[in-house]
Amino acid sequence: MTQPAVSRQVASLERKLGVGLFRRVPRGVEPTAAGAIAIEEARNVLDRLGTLQARMEAFADLRTGHVRISSFPSANTDFVPAAIRRFRDLYPGVEVSLVQGDVAGIRAGDVDLAMLTTWDTAPEEVVTVPLLDEEHWVALSEAHPLASLTTVPLRQLRADSWVEGSHPDCLGPLDILAEALGGPPRVGFTCEDWTGKQALVAAGMGVTIISTLAAAALRPGVVLRPTAPRLPSRGVLAATAPSQARSPATTAMLRVLTDLGASYR
Amino acid sequence: MTQPAVSRQVASLERKLGVGLFRRVPRGVEPTAAGAIAIEEARNVLDRLGTLQARMEAFADLRTGHVRISSFPSANTDFVPAAIRRFRDLYPGVEVSLVQGDVAGIRAGDVDLAMLTTWDTAPEEVVTVPLLDEEHWVALSEAHPLASLTTVPLRQLRADSWVEGSHPDCLGPLDILAEALGGPPRVGFTCEDWTGKQALVAAGMGVTIISTLAAAALRPGVVLRPTAPRLPSRGVLAATAPSQARSPATTAMLRVLTDLGASYR
DNA sequence: GAAAGCCATGCGCTTCATGCATACCAAACC
């Protein structure tokens, strides 16, 4: 800012306030009593503007903020917790929540980032980013007659009892499984969580399907085997608001998720 | 301010800060976490700006401030104290000082308002405002032989002892007095202050000249008489910086002085 | 299905602020 500009601004301010702020002395200017107070108060104003900007930068620089993630059981087994762990190491000031809710929560403002699979349908207005592709294996008790095979023909599981979950991704698209089996699976148990399902399988009470993400927390006594025919793979996605409506923390979390997803390949 | 202007400003601010401040929801906007903080801090900034303005208005509205006046003994006798009294009644928040210094102090910044007479010379760059014209009388002891006259011929005071002060305005231009007397006055005493001079006069130790302003505090035992020929009158002025460089308090004091001067006529 | 709210954007305009060059003033210096 050049000197004439300052000169004008000061003169204009003096006119607006109706008070002289500077006395013109031989070798420059000198604040009047009012001017000294004006300088003091102006510093206060600048200080406040500074803290405003600093607090906003804290959001932009990820020293504070909040990300709310909705996810699904198999992603919660290992992938999302690992992402949260990495995120908190990188940005300890940012709060991370795992919330109940689905992808519709993004539009409603209840969720910042939703984990999805390609078997889900995403609304039009959210952006989905592919993270990784996962395979499906059949999970058997290590005492199961077919446990010694390297690849399990699905038809031979026709008579087995199947453990399903309430979440639709638990056994995958049932029609595909039914086709491979040669008929609808015989569902012996329904269990919400992976721990319970694996416990049932380990106890020899049935077989089930486990995907890559859920396989990270495999219980002793349970073995995984590829199937013939192969079960279809499934893409895992993250859904967020479009980039201009995304918070810096959400963007950062998305980056952590894609990085982590890449390392899974 | 119209809605599109606000919309643009918010968008621009969000771009500058790198943080979204409002989420666009179906029926309007809603502050984000960062936006809520920004609003809070913005209120702080506005508060500070408000106090800045309020404190400046306190100067403009004469609820605070400072006037430094330099004056001379006869004006200090009654006129200036009365003006200060009236000023403080009108503007109790404004501090008033009587300072040592002369009209040169205005330029130097030590004095805001200087009392002058037409017998003084004022620098070019100050503004002088006439307040009143004062007459001069001869002061005699009430026991003085000429005290019974309504008008005292100055020639008859040729042989009297005169009391002068160190300040040049005490006996007025000596040459005029000398001409009226028919010769230089015989100076018997020199006394700085009016009280002392009047005491000497009351004690019959000499005579002196007293002007209108000094006459306000006339001591018992001293009488004032017009002279023949009449002594010249003298204008009393106030000198300040030019109006655009004047503080509101100085302007107000100048107004009080002119009002009070007018009431002296 | 139509109407009403509400935010974002294109467009044209005005206003404000800035920078450059310069005038002006007083002090300091040779």
Add this chain to the structure above:
DNA sequence: GGTTTGGTATGCATGAAGCGCATGGCTTTC
């Protein structure tokens, strides 16, 4: 005493930024 120097105010022209109006797009509501 004249000249140089440090510093502020002003005329002028350029440039940018902000505003208002009108409009578009989207959603909710009657």
